[in-house]
Amino acid sequence: MKDNQKKVISVTAALITMLIGLSVIIGWMTHNDFLKYLIIIPGAVKMKFNIALGFLFSSVVLLLHHFPGKTKVSIRISRGLCSIIFLIGFLTIAEYVLGVNIGMDELFVRDDQSTTATYYAGRMSPISAINFMLISVGLLTLKKEKTASYQFIYLSFIAFISIVTLIGINFISDIPTAIRLAVHVSIGFFILSVAIYYAQPELHHKIRFEQKLIAGFVASISLLTVISVLSIFYIGRLTDTTKSVEHARNVLSEAEQTLSFVKDIESGGRGYLITQDSSYLEHFMLARSNIHTNIRKLKELTQGRASLETILDSLSVYIDKRIAFTAKLITTRNENGFEAAQRLVLTKNGNRITDKIRHLITSIQRDETNLLTQRQKENAKSSRDFNNAFGILLVSMVALLTIVFFTVWINFSARTRAEKELMQVNRELEKNINQVKESKEKFSRIFDVNPVGISISRLPAGTMIDVNASLLKMYGFTLEEVVGRTAVELNMVDSDVREELIRELMQGVKVRDREILVRHKSGTMFPVLFSVDTFSMADKQFVITFSYDITDRKKAEERVIQLNTDLEANLQQLEMANKEMESFTYSVSHDLRTPLRAIDGYARMLDEDFSTVLDNEGRRLLDTIQYNAKKMGNLIDDLLAFSRLGKKGLQKTTVNTRELVENVLYEIGNSLSDNASVKIGNLQPIEADYALINQVFVNLLSNAAKYSSKKECPIIEIESKLHETEVIYSVKDNGAGFDMKYADMLFGVFQRLHKVNEFDGTGVGLAIAHRIVSKHGGRIWADAKPGEGATFFFSLPI
Amino acid sequence: MQMENAVVEILLVEDNPSDAEMAIRALRKKHIANHIVHLEDGAEALDFIFCSGVFTGRPVINPKVILLDLKMPKIGGLEVLRRVKSDERTNTIPVVVLTSSAEDPDIQTCYKLGANSYIVKPVGFDNFVKAVSDLGFYWVLLNQGPKDS
Known part of the structure; x- marks a missing residue:
């Protein structure tokens, strides 16, 4: 409800x-x-x-x-x-x-x-x-x-x-x-x-089961009390009515006794009159002496009943009269003889008195019988009432006890059930406790052995309640010194730093891996990575902090910074050197070419204007001057191209190598002898800088053409092989070849394995090819035999 | 040098006398220019172009083309180019930069400043003569300059 x-x-x-x-x-x-x-x-x-x-x-x-x-x-x-x-x-x-x-x-x-x-x-x-x-x-x-x-x-x-x-x-x-x-x-x-x-x-x-039980018992006890009171009452009444029945019976019996005595008196007198036997007188004498005791008893029994008292009084009087009459009769017999006595009897005075007595006793008996009947009725009613009341109360008692019993029983079974459930819950609880213990152990291990210093403090005061070993070691304190104190009190951290952190926390800023300076017990400052978080437990606010000592890291960082600074300085020097180099090459390109042009130009002017004056030897000398000037110009140009390679970045595109090789062959076509045969094998496309790869092929193919030009049937083969991480291109010729012991010198600048009058060249082409391939992350090498030809390989990563 | 009132067809600014001589010889031989003025540094060139200094009083007639070397004493070719192209009176004169350098920054700078052409002087004399005569032929004979010049 x-x-x-x-x-x-x-x-x-x-x-x-x-x-x-x-x-x-x-x-x-x-x-x-x-x-x-x-x-x-x-x-x-x-x-x-x-x-x-x-x-x-x-x-x-x-x-x-x-x-x-x-x-x-x-x-x-x-x-x-x-x-x-x-x-x-x-x-x-x-x-x-x-x-x-x-x-x-x-x-x-x-x-x-x-x-x-x-x-x-x-x-x-x-x-x-x-x-x-x-x-x-x-x-x-x-x-x-x-x-x-x-x-x-x-x-x-x-x-x-x-x-x-x-x-x-x-x-x-x-x-x-x-x-x-x-x-x-x-x-x-x-x-x-x-x-x-x-x-x-x-x-x-608030009303507990026990109180309900007490209420039940109070009711039971009151019921029992009522039963007891009623019992006493009814038993008392029953006793009373039983007594009064008995009383009435006594009265009746006494009345009967009285009548019997009266009869004795009468018959005693009569017997003596006829027989003059003294034994008859004994009856008379006994009755006469006892009858009044009877009357007294009756009077006692009926005391308080006025009507009966009057009757008993007159009865007493008539009995005395009757006794007196019998006594007179006996005296007359003795003194005057039988006839005189007979005459006295015939007066019928005695009979009248007896009748009167009988009448009186009958009336008493009738009265008393009535009373007896009434009392017996009352008695029966009392027992019936008693039975009724007792029955009802007993039924109520049984009902009450049944209710109490069921209440107890229900409660008891509920308790038994609850106990079972409780035991079950207890078992689960125990299990949970074990789990909690386990996880607590786990966490305390994590807490204890953590290299990060951890502290847990109360807010807002900041008094530490627990810290781990790492923190103590980090700051140089013992647990006893720390617990119950604040970090500011212990001078572990400056108050302004703490206040700033607290302020940020309150604003909801997450403090994670903040680099702050803290103080060791000895007073030396050291840097830590500091994280902090708040949490609440049982309505209380706590703050948990994590400090990670980064002194070593900082030192390493400083070293790195120093190294970087050094490196930068070096780089600057390098850049400066580079710039110097650039201006040097600029000067070379600009200033070295001018006199060469003049040498060539003036030699030509001499040839044009004074050809009639010069003889053949003179003209040959002029030609040599011009040839060397041109060669010097080519050297300078190649050198510039080579140095320019270092500065350019790679601009990679997908290069169709086959098309590229065909173009190159077309470009250098006039340096190929007419009977030369060129075989182009399978050529893989590659991601590379088009212009530079073009340059590599130009150099390699023109070399192949140049060194095979003295053969009757020069053969040049170009192909590629796809490997896992790279593509290897090869350019093979059947030309002059070279001794492999000089292979190391091949790719150096101005390195030549052949005399100028055998094969013309500046000695820069392979150096440029080497530089370009290296720049792409590839390798370049050669395989050759003198007089049989050479194969140049270069790889480019996929 | 011809300092008459005649129209100056080519102004050659070149500090190297050998280059200058070869260039003039090439142009003469091909009969491209009647009036070539050769000056040896940027300062002289600017005086000539803006009729100042020793050229004060020169009739204000712009040359048909300026052949300009970059590397010169006193005032370099780049400065001359900048001054010529930033002045309203002279910015219509075609300027051809002649230089030994094929370096990128110079080419870029020259075009940015308004150079009309950039020629790297070939080392070989044949090529040099061909280049100079070709450009002379183009700028003096083929190219149509602004009407007022």
């Missing part, structure tokens, strides 16, 4: 109680019996005015609790009303205990219609009084956590008692006054207890 629903129940119950109380109060005020009794049940009692008042006040307190309005005022009113309710109960109990009447029972109305069963007019039953005391306490301690469990117990008690009394009213006709409540009083108390219980649903979880 939800808390709100419980509150609705409480309010409803309070309103019903209020209605009951109000209607009864109006009933008393207007002398309306219907309203007073409210529920008409034969033998029911009416609700007392004070009870109605108590119901009304209790319901008002409950409603104020639910709808407080002005809290302070409500509380004051509630407390006042509770005190009044308590006082009503308490004073009533006091009246009962002390046996006094302080007049509070009829304080408001007179109870002139009080039933005979009620001892005091207008006074409520002690059960009601106790109920009201408990209810006032319950209302005062509404929503008090500490008393919630006790409240549950006595509210259960009130509810239970209400049910018991209700049953008592309905099923047990002859109930003792003390526990006799009006039907609507019982109902009212039950509803009120429910109303109070549900007025505070917030506290229901």
Whole structure:
């Protein structure tokens, strides 16, 4: 049930109680019996005015609790009303205990219609009084956590008692006054207890199983008490009725005895008259001496019954008369003889007296028999009532114990189940703990053996709570010196550095691998890579820092920087040298060529203008001058081309080598002899600088053409082979070849293996080819035999 | 040197007398130019072109072409080129740079400054004569200059 629903129940119950109380109060005020009794049940009692008042006040307190309005005022009113309710109960109990009447029972109305069963007019039953005391306490301690469990117990008690009394009213006709409540009083108390219980649903979880059990036992004990009280009451009554039956029987037997004595007196006298045998006189004498004892006994037994007393008195008188008559008869027999006695008998005076006595005893016997019958009936009824009450209470007891048993049983099985679950949970927990232990161990190992110095500190103060060995070693402290102190206190880091870091952290900047300077215990500063992060645990903020000592790295870096600086200086020198070289080659190209041109030009002018003056030898000398000047020009041009190669970057494109070779062959076509045969094999395309590769082929092919030109059938073969990482090109000729022991000199600048008058050339072509191939990351080499030809290979990477 | 009022067809600025002589000989032999003025450094050339210094009073008539050597004492060929091409009066004169150098930066600079042609003097005399006479033929006889010159 939800808390709100419980509150609705409480309010409803309070309103019903209020209605009951109000209607009864109006009933008393207007002398309306219907309203007073409210529920008409034969033998029911009416609700007392004070009870109605108590119901009304209790319901008002409950409603104020639910709808407080002005809290302070409500509380004051509630407390006042509770005190009044308590006082009503308490004073009533006091009246009962002390046996006094302080007049509070009829304080408001007179109870002139009080039933005979009620001892005091207008006074409520002690059960009601106790109920009201408990209810006032319950209302005062509404929503008090500490008393919630006790409240549950006595509210259960009130509810239970209400049910018991209700049953008592309905099923047990002859109930003792003390526990006799009006039907609507019982109902009212039950509803009120429910109303109070549900007025505070917030506290229901406070009621533990034990308290429910106690409530059950309190109810059981009260039930047992009721059973005991009823037993005593009913057994007492049963004993009383049994006694009175016995009493009546005694009376009857005594009366019979009396009659018998009277008969003895009469028959004794008569016997003696006829026989004059003295043994008859003995009967008479015995009866005469005992009969009055009988009468006395009867008188004792029937003491207090006025009618019987009169009868017994007259019986006594007639018995005396009868004794006197018999005595006279005996005397007459003895003195006057039989006839005189006979005459006396014939007067019938004795018979009349006897008849009178018989009549009297019969009337006593009839009276007593009636009484006996009535008492026997009463006795039977008492046992029946006793059986009824006992039966009902026993059934209630059994029901109650069953409820208690099931409550215990359910709780017990729930506990057993819970225990099992708990054990399961415990096992899992243990497993978890082991895992946690394991991972904790792992992490503490990571923490301990980490080469990075780690510290964990509390925020905002920054007091360190744990640091690892690396950190201690790094800063030169011991664990005891560090824990509980801050890095600034220990002078590990300057406060401005820390503040800056904290400020960045607060702004959400991630501090990672920040290079900061920190201080060793000895005071020397050293650089660390510093990372920091915050995390929270159990609502507390922590900061974890990682310092990585980079002193060595810094030194290495400094070395690298120094080396770089040196290198740069070297590079600058180199560049300067390069520039110088450039300006040198510029000068060479510019200044060396000019005089050469003049030498050639003036030799030509001499030849043109003075050819008639010069003889053949003169002309030959001029030719030699011109030839050497031109050759010098070619040397300079080749040298410049060679030096220019170093400066140019590579501009790679996909080179169709076959097409390139065909073009080159076309270009150098006139240096090939007519009967030369050129074979172009498979030529792989390659990624390279077109112009430079073109130059390589120009040089190699013109060499091949040149050195094979003196053969009758020069053959030049060009092909390529694709390898894993490179392509190898080869240019083969069947020309002059060379001795392989000079192979090393082939690719040097101005290196020549042949005389100038054999094969013309500057000795730069292969050096240029070598330089170009090297620049592409390839190799160049040759294979040759003197007189048989040479093969030049060069490789280019794919 | 002909300093008359006649039109100067070629202004040759060349500090090397051998080159200058060979060039003039080549041009004469091919009958390309009647009026060639040869000056030996940049300063003289600028005086001539802008009619200043020793050439003050020279009639203001621009030559048909300037053959300009780059490497010269006092004021180099590049400076002469820059001054000629940045002056409104003279920037229409075709300038052919004659030099021994085939170096890239010079060629680039010359074209940027507005040179109309760049010729590397061949080492061989035959080639040199051919080159000089060809350019003379082109600039003096074939090329049509601006109308006002």
